[in-house]
Amino acid sequence: MVDPVTRRQWGFRALFLALAAAMMFVQILPFRIDNPRWPGPDTLTLLAFAWVMRRPDYAPAFLVVAVTLFTDILFMRPIGLWAALVLLGYEFLRRRQPFSRDLPFLVEWMMVAAVLLGMTVTNALVLAIFLVDQPVLGLTFIQLIISIAAYPVVVAISRFALGVRKVTPGEVAAMGHRI
Amino acid sequence: MARDRGNSDDYTRPVRRILIGGMVLICLALFLFWRIDSPRAERIRAQIVDAVVPGFGWALVPVTKAAGIIENFQSYTRIYEQNQELRRELQQMKAWKEAALQLEQENAKLLDLNKVRLDPALTFITGVVLADSGSPFRQSVLLNVGARDGIQNGWATTDGLGLVGRVSGVGETSARVILLNDTNSRIPVTIQPSGQRSILAGDNSSLPLLDFLEAPEAVRPGDRVISSGDGGVFPAGQLVGQVVLGNDRLLRVRLAADYERLEFLRVLRSHSSEVITDPGSLIAPARLPGPPENGNG
Numbered sequence: 001m002v003d004p005v006t007r008r009q010w011g012f013r014a015l016f017l018a019l020a021a022a023m024m025f026v027q028i029l030p031f032r033i034d035n036p037r038w039p040g041p042d043t044l045t046l047l048a049f050a051w052v053m054r055r056p057d058y059a060p061a062f063l064v065v066a067v068t069l070f071t072d073i074l075f076m077r078p079i080g081l082w083a084a085l086v087l088l089g090y091e092f093l094r095r096r097q098p099f100s101r102d103l104p105f106l107v108e109w110m111m112v113a114a115v116l117l118g119m120t121v122t123n124a125l126v127l128a129i130f131l132v133d134q135p136v137l138g139l140t141f142i143q144l145i146i147s148i149a150a151y152p153v154v155v156a157i158s159r160f161a162l163g164v165r166k167v168t169p170g171e172v173a174a175m176g177h178r179i
Numbered sequence: 180m181a182r183d184r185g186n187s188d189d190y191t192r193p194v195r196r197i198l199i200g201g202m203v204l205i206c207l208a209l210f211l212f213w214r215i216d217s218p219r220a221e222r223i224r225a226q227i228v229d230a231v232v233p234g235f236g237w238a239l240v241p242v243t244k245a246a247g248i249i250e251n252f253q254s255y256t257r258i259y260e261q262n263q264e265l266r267r268e269l270q271q272m273k274a275w276k277e278a279a280l281q282l283e284q285e286n287a288k289l290l291d292l293n294k295v296r297l298d299p300a301l302t303f304i305t306g307v308v309l310a311d312s313g314s315p316f317r318q319s320v321l322l323n324v325g326a327r328d329g330i331q332n333g334w335a336t337t338d339g340l341g342l343v344g345r346v347s348g349v350g351e352t353s354a355r356v357i358l359l360n361d362t363n364s365r366i367p368v369t370i371q372p373s374g375q376r377s378i379l380a381g382d383n384s385s386l387p388l389l390d391f392l393e394a395p396e397a398v399r400p401g402d403r404v405i406s407s408g409d410g411g412v413f414p415a416g417q418l419v420g421q422v423v424l425g426n427d428r429l430l431r432v433r434l435a436a437d438y439e440r441l442e443f444l445r446v447l448r449s450h451s452s453e454v455i456t457d458p459g460s461l462i463a464p465a466r467l468p469g470p471p472e473n474g475n476g
Contacts, residue, residue, distance in 0.1 A: 025235060028310035074313060076355075077317075079212075079224065080205075080207060080209030084203045132214065136383060
């Protein structure tokens with residue numbers, strides 16, 4: 001039989017996938033509601049980061065990279081580059097996740113913001129090196145700022161509506177293995 | 180923390196590192212492949228989108244319908260003003276219609292007098308917009324017609340009012356249309372009264388830019404912009420929009436097509452026009468007739 005911990009884990013993975021699908025779906029709806037001068041936040045990356053800072057086992061790397069690669073294809077972005085960057089950012093945060101468990105939210109927010117900034121700059125640099133046409137740089141940075149500003153919202157929704165919380169020491173003992 | 184760092188990770192960490200590194204490498208290899216062999220990568224992308232997005236169709240329809248209902252409902256609230264407005268417009272339209280009819284007759288007469296032959300090959304296929312690009316940096320929409328319906332890359336699309344974009348990427352049952360305001364869109368245009376040639380370059384704003392204008396002083400805001408067909412990739416004579424002066428003092432085009440409400444698009448079948456290659460040669464019989472033998476035989 002499947003133990004409850006594993007079941008819960010796979011349930012949340014499925015939830016992650018469903019949320020990602022819903023976000024993609026909303027984004028490709030043929031409305032042009034939002035003014036093109038104000039791009040929306042990159043909700044998918046934010047979701048992945050918010051979850052990895054709480055429960056990395058709910059948003060495993062293979063799932064994140066698969067979803068991001070798919071959005072690369074769907075949203076007409078250069079295939080693979082953003083996925084690679086998201087994976088690198090994900091790993092960076094995942095490494096630091098055990099240390100940041102006790103840190104205040106503000107520090108976590110700053111860390112995520114720094115990672116997003118690094119990813120955006122690297123993305124722009126690589127595209128420039130490979131001589132790929134890229135969107136106006138100002139627009140990219142507006143999106144970055146909006147994404148950073150939206151991070152607490154994504155965290156609040158994940159935490160209070162979906163119940164993705166940081167692990168408490170007691171829980172670790174109850175599960176008896178690394179999480 | 181109840182966990183002694185490193186101990187339990189000792190086995191998994193190197194493996195994990197290799198796996199993550201491998202995934203990053205695969206992604207970067209995909210990026211390189213996309214950069215090196217862009218047409219093939221874009222074809223693969225079109226095929227994947229073609230397989231996925233029409234599957235969303237069942238879900239897209241109710242959402243778009245619901246949005247339509249909300250929009251219609253909002254319009255009920257100002258139905259009286261709308262009615263008045265429509266009446267006024269109708270009055271003007273009647274005058275215009277009269278003028279148009281007269282002009283049409285005159286035009287037909289003149290064309291007949293001049294024996295002008297119009298291009299008869301411009302027929303169209305109508306498709307429904309399935310999805311848009313989903314990215315704030317790309318302006319494109321996906322249509323539900325594709326290679327199955329004979330759509331080819333490079334064909335122009337209009338929404339009945341004005342030019343919308345060109346087909347770029349054709350799947351079996353879907354086709355992507357790059358809109359005129361996408362940063363990758365470049366369309367040769369003519370500005371009507373002055374006859375200036377220009378390139379309409381999208382820059383992700385709602386007003387694309389008029390680029391490579393020879394004599395900007397000959398162009399005034401309000402001039403009509405139509406496609407010129409230069410280069411032979413785009414049909415000529417399609418209405419694009421009107422010249423406006425942007426906030427940045429650059430000449431831009433207000434598009435005639437209703438970009439807020441792209442629902443049905445016409446894809447114009449354009450057939451490659453005949454190309455004249457040789458400069459023309461002397462018209463003469465194949466060989467000179469020999470000298471007549473025995474003049475009066």
